[in-house]
Amino acid sequence: MIYPIISYEDGTEVTASKIDADGQVKVYIEKFDKKTDMFINAELLIPNAKIISSNGYSDEELNGFIEKYSAIQDDIIDYVKEKEKISA
Secondary structure, three states: OEEEEEEOOOOOEEEEEOOOOOOOEEEEEEEEEOOOOEEEEEEEEEOOOEEEEEEOOOHHHHHHHHHHHHHOHHHHHHHHHHHHHHHO
């Protein structure tokens, strides 16, 4: 299951996976890039703050994602836990 986290005005969508057996959550970041006429995306793992994959984002943007989503990782994990209770 994938849970919506936030949608930004620039079209960026952030979603999160359900919690795996190790307590990790994958955070997916995606938006359509008009310059390249394709979607760019990144996948990071919290609470480890590790980039798993990236397609189209710069290193600076990826570091910003790690900083931003690590700062709110507890909120994201709590949100996913709550959603999983509802869907159980």
